[in-house]
Amino acid sequence: MRNLSRTYLTIGLATAALAVTACSGGGDDGSSEGDGESYRVAYIARAQVDSFAAWLANEMQSEADTYDDITLDVFDGQANDEIENTQIENAIANNYDAIIVQANNGEAQRPYIQQSVDADIVTITTNPRVDDIEGASSVDASPYDQGAGVAELAVEEIPENARVVVLNGPGGNFHSTERRNAWEEVFFAERPDVEIVAEDIANWNKDEALTLMEDWVLANGEIDAIISMNDNMAAGALEAVRGDSAYDDILAYGVDGTPEATLLIEDGLMTATTLQDASELAELNMSTVHDLLTGAEDEVNVDIGNPVITQDNVQEYIDLYTEAGLIDG
Incomplete structure (x- = not known):
């Protein structure tokens, strides 16, 4: 397998480990209501070792800069339920005006998200949404549709009597579960x-x-396709067979549409992915939290779209990422 044709930049995805990164507002786009009030928002990010979560955290920081009445603090949950739950509790104790939670395990975080709502703090769950918390808002995508998009392609592309492997996200994670459900039903x-x-x-x-x-x-020999619930895991699985000619034709499907995945698709190493646009998620999260804080909205539940990326349209996304500085042109 060939090396990537270009460099996938982490855009400071590790920009310090984001244990706590403060993003003071100061944008010039006039997003503020102009009443002089300033809002402190805590964003509890799932884990900076997850390339999509790191990308989203950076986009949230950038988008917060366009609001002159919002200061965003980002906390790294380190893919650890106990750490994330403690961070939510600390954000409540520190009287943040709003808390946005990217749950590691929705059910594990649910009681703490409920505590935030009960404390009359504007509360949003995102990527994944945590359902059925009265008083909380959400900004997400449809993980079922994300899985279904690539699964529909695989019905036609994966050869007859193929042998496949499946990579899942954390147990209990809404996105992982729903993407896997889509693969089960559609493929x-x-x-x-x-x-x-x-x-x-x-x-x-x-x-x-x-x-x-x-x-x-080692255990199974022939494998015809990798079915992964996100791009990061698909990229890792492909790395394991890099340089082995027996796997030159292996198919690989993911979700997220990360910059790395687009380069893998361009090079013919990955087959398809469904875009989960971190920039769009960040824009919606910041506009939603601003509307809720200023009283323009009482509750918001909204989803972004799920375009499928293949070799036929991958250049469009590579161009977008290059322009945004996420791929070194």
């Missing part, structure tokens, strides 16, 4: 000839997926 129900030779949780993590794939190759 596996239509393709009973396909055999799953291995399936496991890799927690959205590239290194965990690489290790699993190395083991699966």
Whole structure:
């Protein structure tokens, strides 16, 4: 397998570990209501080792800068429920005006999100949405539709009697569960000839997926396709077979549409992904939290779109990422 044709930049995705990063407002676009009031917003990010979560955290910071009445503090949950729950509690204790939570495990964070609502703090769940919390708002995408988009392609593309492996996100995570449900209903129900030779949780993590794939190759030999619930894990699995000519034609499907994934698709190493646009999510989160804080809205629940990226349209997204500085042109 060839190396990526261009460099995928982390755009400071590790921009210090984001243990706490303050983004003071100061944008010149006139987003403020002009009443002189300033709002403190805490964003509890899932984990900076997850490339999509790191991308989203950076986009949230950038978008917060366009509001001169919002200061955003970003906290790294480190993919750890206990850490994330403590951060939510601390944000409540520190009297933030709003708390935006990117849950690691929605059910584990649910009681703490409820505490935020009960404290009369503007509360938003995002990527994933945590449903059925009265008084909380949400900004998300449809994970089922994201999975279905690539699964529909796979029905036609994965060869007859194929042997596939499946990589899942964290147990209990809404996005992982719903993407996997979509694959089950859209692909596996239509393709009973396909055999799953291995399936496991890799927690959205590239290194965990690489290790699993190395083991699966040794245990199973022939593998025709990688079905992954996000791009990061798909990239790790592909790395495990890099340079092995026996896997030159392996198919690989992901979700997120990360800059790295677009380069893998361009090079013919990855087959398809569904875009989950961190920039669009950040814009909607910031406009939503601003509307809620200023009283323009009482509750908001909104989704972004889910375009599928393949070799046919990948250049469009590479151009966008290059212009945004996410890919080194």
